[in-house]
Amino acid sequence: MEAIAVTVPPRSIANDLRAVRIVWRRDMIRFWHDKPRIIASALQPMLYLFIFGTGMGAGMRPTGGIDLRVFLYPGVMAMATLFTCFFSAGSLVWDREFGFMREMLVAPVRRSAIVVGKAFGGATTGMFQGITVLAVGGLVGVPYSPVVILILLGELAILSFAITSIGVLVAVKIKSFQAFMALVQIIIMPMFFLSGALFPLHGLPTWLHVMTLLDPLTYAVDPMRRVVLHHVGTDTTGWGVTWSSWAVPTAVELGIVLVTGILALVLAARAFGKTE
Amino acid sequence: MTEASAPAVYVRGLRKRYGEIEAVKGIDLDVAPGEVFGFLGPNGAGKSTTIKILCTLARPDAGEAKVAGYDVATQRDDVRRHIGLVFQDTTVDDYLTGEMNLRFHAELYGIPRAQVAPRMQQVMEMVGLWDRRASLVQTYSGGMKRRLEIARGLLHSPRVLFLDEPTVGLDPQTRASIWKYITELRARERITIFMTTHYMDEAEFCDRIAIIDGGTLVAQDTPAALKAKVGKDRVAITTADDTAALARLRERFAVEPALREGHIMFAVANGEQFVPRLFAELGVPIRSVSVARPSLDDVFLAHTGATIRDKEAAAEDPMARIKRAMRR
Numbered sequence: 311m312e313a314i315a316v317t318v319p320p321r322s323i324a325n326d327l328r329a330v331r332i333v334w335r336r337d338m339i340r341f342w343h344d345k346p347r348i349i350a351s352a353l354q355p356m357l358y359l360f361i362f363g364t365g366m367g368a369g370m371r372p373t374g375g376i377d378l379r380v381f382l383y384p385g386v387m388a389m390a391t392l393f394t395c396f397f398s399a400g401s402l403v404w405d406r407e408f409g410f411m412r413e414m415l416v417a418p419v420r421r422s423a424i425v426v427g428k429a430f431g432g433a434t435t436g437m438f439q440g441i442t443v444l445a446v447g448g449l450v451g452v453p454y455s456p457v458v459i460l461i462l463l464g465e466l467a468i469l470s471f472a473i474t475s476i477g478v479l480v481a482v483k484i485k486s487f488q489a490f491m492a493l494v495q496i497i498i499m500p501m502f503f504l505s506g507a508l509f510p511l512h513g514l515p516t517w518l519h520v521m522t523l524l525d526p527l528t529y530a531v532d533p534m535r536r537v538v539l540h541h542v543g544t545d546t547t548g549w550g551v552t553w554s555s556w557a558v559p560t561a562v563e564l565g566i567v568l569v570t571g572i573l574a575l576v577l578a579a580r581a582f583g584k585t586e
Numbered sequence: 587m588t589e590a591s592a593p594a595v596y597v598r599g600l601r602k603r604y605g606e607i608e609a610v611k612g613i614d615l616d617v618a619p620g621e622v623f624g625f626l627g628p629n630g631a632g633k634s635t636t637i638k639i640l641c642t643l644a645r646p647d648a649g650e651a652k653v654a655g656y657d658v659a660t661q662r663d664d665v666r667r668h669i670g671l672v673f674q675d676t677t678v679d680d681y682l683t684g685e686m687n688l689r690f691h692a693e694l695y696g697i698p699r700a701q702v703a704p705r706m707q708q709v710m711e712m713v714g715l716w717d718r719r720a721s722l723v724q725t726y727s728g729g730m731k732r733r734l735e736i737a738r739g740l741l742h743s744p745r746v747l748f749l750d751e752p753t754v755g756l757d758p759q760t761r762a763s764i765w766k767y768i769t770e771l772r773a774r775e776r777i778t779i780f781m782t783t784h785y786m787d788e789a790e791f792c793d794r795i796a797i798i799d800g801g802t803l804v805a806q807d808t809p810a811a812l813k814a815k816v817g818k819d820r821v822a823i824t825t826a827d828d829t830a831a832l833a834r835l836r837e838r839f840a841v842e843p844a845l846r847e848g849h850i851m852f853a854v855a856n857g858e859q860f861v862p863r864l865f866a867e868l869g870v871p872i873r874s875v876s877v878a879r880p881s882l883d884d885v886f887l888a889h890t891g892a893t894i895r896d897k898e899a900a901a902e903d904p905m906a907r908i909k910r911a912m913r914r
Contacts (some may be wrong), residue, residue, distance in 0.1 A: 314708050314774045316701040316743045318667040325696035332693035340681050411678040415737075416696040418666035542882055 321418055329419040333427025334434070337401065340493050341435050352442040355390040359443075359450055368576065375542050379450040384534035385507030387443040387462070388527060391470050392502060394439040399477025403490045422547065422579035425482070429474045430573055436470030437463070451542065458541045462534060468564055469530040472571030477527075479578040492565030505531045511551065526570045529563040536560065592655035594619045594746050594778035595640065599649035602635050609635040611801035612649065617794075619745070622772060622779045624792030632801040633782050637750055639723060640780070641671055652784075654745040665696070670739035674751040676731050680724040683736050684715055688741055694777060695742045695855040709737040712774075713767055729760035736767060740775070747771075749781035753788060776856065786882040795882070797889055802891040809882060816880040816888045819857030822849040823864070834868055 319325065341347070359379055363386075367378030405411040414424050444462060448454055480497065484490045504506075504518075505527035514522065522528050532551045540545050551558045591620035595617035602610040610632045627633045638644040640653055642662040648724065651658045654668035678687050685706070692702045710716040713733035739747055751770070753761040756888040771777065781792070789795050789809065795842065796806040805812055825831040831850055835843045843852040854860045865872060870913060887893055 313743070314701065314705045316697050316741075318695050318697060318703050318742045320667070321663050322696070322778075328693050328696055332690050336679070336682065336690055339686065340679075343681060409673065409675045410679050411677075412643070412671075412673060412692065413691070414670075414675045416643060416666055416671055417691075418663045418696070419694055431745075 318418060319549050323422065324424040325418075326420050329417070329423040330427040330430065333414070333424055335429045337398065337428070337431025338434060340401075341398075341431075341438075348520060351390070351394055351439055354393070355386045355439075355443050356446065357427065358386045358389065359446065363450065366457075376539070376542070377573050380385050380452055380538065380542055381535070382508070383443070383450055383452055384462075384538050385505070385531055387440050387466065388469060388505060388531045388534060390439045390443055390501055391436045392473055392498060392527065394532065395432045395436040395470055395473035396477040396498055398435045399428065399474050399481045400487065400490050400494070401431075402428055402478060402481040403484055406485065407487055421583045425478055425575065425579045428478050429471060429571075429578075432474030432477060433467065433470040436474060440466035440470065452538055453525075453541070458537055461537050465530065465534050465537070468568050468571070469527075469534075472526065472530075472567045472574070475571040475574040475578065476492060479574045479581070482578045482581045499523055501527045502568050504528065506535075506551075507531050510549065512549065523553070526529055526567055529558070529566045532558075533560040533563050592652070593617060593883070594620075594621065594654060595623070595780055596652040597636075597640075597649070598651075600639065600646050600651055601648040602632075602639060602644065603634075603647050609648075609801055610639070613798065613801075613803045615796060615803070617746075617778060617780060619778050620772075620776065621793045622791065623769070623781070624789045624795035624847065624880075625782045625798065626786075626789055626795055627779065627782075627798035628784065628890075631798045633798055634750070636798070637748060637780075637782060641669060641748055642666055654864065667742075668745045672735045672739045672743035672747070672749045672752055674733070674754055676735065678723050678731055678734055681722065683720050683722055684710070684726070685719040687734060688738055691738050691741050697742055705741060705743075706786040708879065709740050712740075712770065713737045726766045727760075729756055730761065732756065732760075732764060733767065736764070740771070740777075743775070744777065746778045746780055749779060749881070751782055751784070753783065753785065761785075761788075786886065789882050797886060799890040805885065809885075812885045813880045813882065816884050818853035818855050818880060818884075819860075820851060820853055820880065820884065821857050821860065821864075822851045822876045822878075824849055824873040825868075826873065831868060831870040834870060838867060839864070853880075 343371060356491055359382060363379035364381045378506045402411075405414070415421075440463070476497075477494070481490060484493060504525040506522060507527070511519070511522050511528070511532075528551060536546050536550060539549070549565065593616050595615055596614035597613060599611055599612050599614065601608070601612050606694065613632075613636065615795055625633055625636070635644065639646050639651055640658060642658050642665050645659060654663045656664040656668065660667050679690070682690070688706050688710070689702070692706065697705070707716060710719055713736055715730060715733055715737060718726070719729070723734065736749075736752070749768075752766050756764065768779065769791070772779065783789055792809065794806070794808050795812065797804050807815070823831070828845060828850060832843050832845065835841050835850070835852060839854075841852040843850050861875055861877060864875070883893055
């Protein structure tokens with residue numbers, strides 16, 4: 311049998327895009343086949359919403375008379391995305407440990423294409439995670455509305471992309487999965503606690519207030535909460551993130567999240583390009 | 587120099603240093619298109635570093651290296667388009683099917699869409715995995731995974747295929763089957779094969795071999811020529827009185843005998859002609875004689891002063907061994 315000789319064309323944008331797509335698709339296939347991971351990741355936010363939210367809410371109403379579960383709902387959505395996206399980015403470390411990374415490193419594609427594919431893969435997984443939380447909105451007193459769902463999806467997309475990019479930046483630099491997990495714990499928990507996911511950010515001591523403003527997640531939780539609370543008819547005046555006395559508008563907040571993500575991704579691509 | 591006549595691999599004065607350790611100390615290599623070239627050496631000799639440089643995974647500190655006519659330092663993407671790689675450690679994704687692993691590769695290399703399916707079928711049939719294409723790779727045996735890697739390395743019709751220890755850790759039967767594929771491959775595809783191995787019997791299959799030791803190239807030629815240069819046959823005898831025989835061999839025949847596992851061993855030129863003289867003049871009853879042509883083991887011994895196994899035993903890092911075993 312005569313060999314079919316194929317030709318590998320010189321590198322081009324079109325081929326880099328093919329590379330982005332296949333790196334993304336591989337992550338999707340792997341996620342879809344990993345049913346225990348899907349179930350576990352769908353369950354965790356439910357624990358926060360129904361057990362933590364119900365239990366804490368029974369004892370106190372610190373949030374202006376609204377149900378604590380409604381208050382927590384956007385925070386839990388952000389938290390779920392945060393965890394999922396970081397772990398998705400960790401697959402890069404996993405690939406390095408199990409050798410698959412080499413397959414990607416010796417291919418005639420721009421290394422940034424691989425990083426971008428990974429970021430989109432993680433972002434999609436994060437979106438899926440957010441959607442599982444969206445799906446139970448009705449059970450915690452957030453009625454379904456197409457407009458609200460669409461806005462939240464858009465915000466989730468930006469958040470997922472940004473978080474995965476930060477995760478990829480960490481993953482590119484770290485050589486072992488254990489080290490990655492340890493580092494992620496150190497990054498995730500402060501991000502989560504400072505973001506306002508669990509408590510309102512007004513009336514805090516100055517040092518804590520300043521720290522919450524340095525957390526990029528803050529700027530995702532706030533607009534998501536604004537949408538939800540507005541939807542259930544709560545007056546949100548005086549709630550949002552402020553810089554000295556300026557109430558930061560939603561567009562600026564989301565811009566901060568997006569720019570943080572892009573910046574992290576650029577740095578990650580650069581660091582990855584230097585990998586030997 | 588036109589592309590077609592360019593050497594498949596061309597290396598001059600290549601050097602690479604990792605901190606204090608100079609892994610490669612200025613080597614020259616020439617591999618002609620269509621050759622099966624064996625690169626031999628114990629672990630830590632500079633083999634892997636050289637391969638990494640040739641595959642664009644590491645940058646040389648000094649010297650020049652071209653693969654398929656392209657410079658590995660300045661034309662990395664062109665080199666990558668024209669080489670295939672099969673690493674010592676598996677680099678396939680266990681959680682994907684065999685077919686999906688190849689599809690990933692095809693997309694990453696930008697193989698024209700119309701060519702992907704027929705070429706994929708061809709390489710998978712060649713390594714006997716077409717029927718198992720839809721199975722997850724985690725259900726494959728070690729040998730099947732290695733075959734999948736070979737198929738993947740060939741998918742984009744590379745001009746040079748690098749095989750880093752393609753048969754290490756496989757049982758003899760699987761090793762033989764891998765060699766069958768490599769031999770077929772040579773016949774069917776216009777391809778140059780650059781492989782490392784530390785199985786000396788496998789190096790015999792190569793058109794030419796190079797031996798690297800301590801970062802320097804100590805020999806480079808065809809297996810036959812290298813063996814001829816060693817020049818001496820190996821003679822092993824058993825006698826009724828080894829002590830007397832050893833002394834007598836030293837005095838009368840001027841050879842350096844050694845006693846190993848009950849056999850007296852020594853090397854002489856033209857072993858067959860030596861044997862009658864031995865019987866006539868040794869003066870100690872001889873129970874058995876065997877004469878062997880020099881093997882590549884002897885070549886290795888002659889150039890490095892130790893067998894490859896001795897070198898390995900001295901150099902092997904136990905952690906590296908454990909890590910390798912875990913990945914499999």
